[in-house]
Amino acid sequence: xxxxxxxxxxxxxxxxxxxxxxxxxxxxxxxxxxxxxxxxxxxxxxxxxxxxxxxxxxxxxxxxxxxxxxxxxxxxxxxxx
Numbered sequence: 883x884x885x886x887x888x889x890x891x892x893x894x895x896x897x898x899x900x901x902x903x904x905x906x907x908x909x910x911x912x913x914x915x916x917x918x919x920x921x922x923x924x925x926x927x928x929x930x931x932x933x934x935x936x937x938x939x940x941x942x943x944x945x946x947x948x949x950x951x952x953x954x955x956x957x958x959x960x961x962x963x
Contacts, residue, residue, distance in 0.1 A: 924933065
């Protein structure tokens, strides 16, 4: 009968890391490909210059009026104690 000692074989550990690295790199490559594909599809419908103007407009608005601001609510909304 053989007993396991609870230690991992360094060769197996390296193989697992290589497999994980390969899977991770494949996932990153696939995600990048999907992003590029999506961007091409959007480019077919909306010109990149038009999309950039929209992004700039939204960014400008969000800078001026952040959705998550830390301010006191108006006095008529504050809870009265």
